[in-house]
Amino acid sequence: MFKIPLREAFAQDTWVKPFMKKYKNALILALALGFLTFLSAGGLMFISGYLITRAASRPENILMIYIPIVFTRGFGISRPVFRYLERLVSHNWVLKMTSKLRLKLYQTLETDGVFFKRNYRMGDILGMLAEDINHIQDLYLRTIFPTVIAWLLYIAIVIALGFFSLWFALVMALLLFSIVVVFPLWSLIINGARQEREKQLKSALYSELTDNVLGVSDWIFSQRGTEYVALHEESQAQLLNLQEKVRRFNNRRDFLVESVFGVIVVALVLWTSQTFIGNHGGPANWIAAFVLSVFPLVDAFNVLPSAAEETNRYKDSLVRLNEVPTRTEAQLTETFNGIPEIQIQNVSYTYPNTTKKVLDNLSLRLPVGHKLAILGRSGSGKSTLASLIRGDLAPSEGEITLGGIETKAFGDAISEQIGVIQQTPYLFNTTILNNLRLGNQKASEEEAWDVLEKVGLKTLVESLPEGLLTMVDEAGLRFSGGERHRLALARLLLKETPIILFDEPTVGLDPITEQALIDTFFETLSDKTIIWITHHLQGIEKMDQVIFIEDGQLEMSGNPRELAKTNPRYKKLKTIDEGRL
Known part of the structure; x- marks a missing residue:
């Protein structure tokens, strides 16, 4: 099948985008709350680091301790509140959208089902459609939301550091760029092909297992049960081997991401030591503040490589959903002429993977x-x-109409x-x-x-x-x-x-x-x-x-x-x- 990028799949999408527009205010609110959650977490650690080191020295004024304490309490309360509200709004938004998406799918799937029956076995249908809606749901919760929030934080961090030091802001921009762009792109390239192969193996297992379960009596009566188990174990072993390769790559990649964060921490220690010497009560106040503020932000950035490599399966699900016709029952009613006359015109039918015509150039007219x-x-x-006639199958040639509409379109x-x-x-x-x-x-x-x-x-x-x-x-x-x-x-x-x-x-x-x-x-x-x-x-x-x-x-x-x-x-x-x- 021709592969198109996720961006193009979204551009051509007629399923998900309408719901994004419909619930755009909730989407914006969820992203804002996610950004504020990490901002509060970073602010809490920044103020806590300053407060700890400031309290260890003799403060010139009680306000030097009291005001950070107030900020610490404020950030400490706002972080879980924003987190709870973000989860509530984002999950409500996604579940509301996917429930509408499921309703739309159930209303139109039968229309496309005739084509699936012509070209695929039951296992193929299960492999293609069983998890598509869940993939779309995960696309937002595990990829789009974290990615947008991470980019907002990335921009905010670089701008904030630019007020202190332009050159150090550029250094941090490059280091964080490797986490925000380089590692996700690397994961997408390396694991993309493996995930495509994994999907093929799973689809094959769906089909193989479904066919064999439906025909399990034949395996038993032919005394080939052991052969069937061995065949299934071989396919399963290939899948497990591929998944192990993906896990090993992810472990190496996660180690490198953590290493970059380690470099960021060391760079912050060196920069704050050089920048704030002799200012505001000594460098220790700002070393702890800047360094500790990095750690809660790790959670916002280290999910990006995994989120990026998931886009292949999301894209496939999005493409498959958009391949389902969306002609609704209401539209059919508008076209239906109200006279349920059946016309069978030059109809031929050949089952998939065969050449013999089950029906050959059949024509009939059934008036009311x-x-x-x-x-x-x-x-x-x-x-x-x-x-x-029922529309459960579509003719290989010719057409069957009911009231002027092809029966396969009724669903x-x-x-x-x-x-x-x-x-x-x-x-x-x-x-x-x-x-x-x-x-x-x-x-x-x-x-x-x-x-x-x-x-x-x-x-x-x-x-x-x-x-x-x-x-x-x-x-x-x-x-x-x-x-x-x-x-x-x-x-x-x-x-x-x-x-x-x-x-x-x-x-x-x-x-x-x-x-x-x-x-x-x-x-x-x-x-x-x-x-x-x-x-x-x-x-x-x-x-x-x-x-x-x-x-x-x-x-x-x-x-x-x-x-x-x-x-x-x-x-x-x-x-x-x-x-x-």
Whole structure:
């Protein structure tokens, strides 16, 4: 992937900068409080050093002791107060910003999710997105805040020393420049490549571990468990070795930084000894004052090299977030023409890392209220077509639109237009009412009873001791297969989606239950668009159109009653399905 500097990533950013502008006053306040914290710490040690040495000699006036004592108390109180306020304001600012950032991500991630599914495995997605928001959070708390505060202190120290001695201010400027610029740049250059390699190894481990955990039964049954453990240990060893190199470099760098501070201390001792001889009661007063004031400032500067080398991961997170489309549901609503007609135009689909087309140049039109049955052998592309219609996958070629908008652009908003009933609808371990309200959280009990009556479950639920408040066992095991499907249908009726997609909903049901369920579906959904994926032809006469997909292509299409009269292949399928062959 093309690498861009953090500065350019910020320049092109449309995710974080808007929140920085929105909360800029809190940001400025946090930086000011951070600066005042270290200024108070330095002032406390400066006054304390002067007070200690001044009190050891005979003061000419009690005010020579009393006034520094007052300043010491003032700085002693202000330092923890400023520190507490800085932490409170900075963390509140960051958490407020990242909470908005998370909300924005959750609202738009599904839109980009279709592209991730096309190009990456589950482990890749985990490796790329699991920690991005946390990285952005750390960018401010561990890099931007400390760096800006250190630069403010750097400028203040050089200016303050310039009032005493211009040449010594320049010397300190050079020494501190090595800590503020040289060491961070060195860390960024040396450890930058290592961190990039570390990220690659972690991503590989994410993918490898995820794939192998999902397929752990295959490893066990093939008696290759030891081989899997060895493979994982090898990858882990590479990562640990790289991290050890980073730690060794950081230790050497930190030693050099501390050495520079040692040089600064010695330089201050020599300079104060030469500058203040014979003045203000002797040099000792000012030697202690200037030297002691350096130590609390060490904490402000020695974090800069580590902060700088972290910018690579922050940059990658920032780039990835900005690659996520930000078309919101509100924008989709503005574009949506309100007519949920589905258009499938010259659609082909090929799974990643393969060349065979699962679907090949397929075109269909589903007007409002149309009833479509999709037939085909296992692996023929039926479920893939359903995923494309839902927007879970994006076509390799062509496009699928709903109301004039490509389905892949809807993201979570697609659930407002297309409802799905799977082979085994899932019911949660909560009340019947709560299970129904998954379709509409604002639904009243009266509305719940109404949809239960439509799907033929009102009498059953009324017979239960607690009615709508009856607890449903995990996965709905207290209900039969047909009852679970009816509850799932009731859930969709509360949601009022104009399109319903059935993914082989009658598999495993006995013929009587199957026919009763099909009758319920079509009676309650007569005004809806229905897409029915099936390999079973019972109830097929209720459909407006039947298509048969084979090898990714449309092999048969037409009205079921007309096909039964004119199409030999359909006649044969019908005969086999009815058990008459």
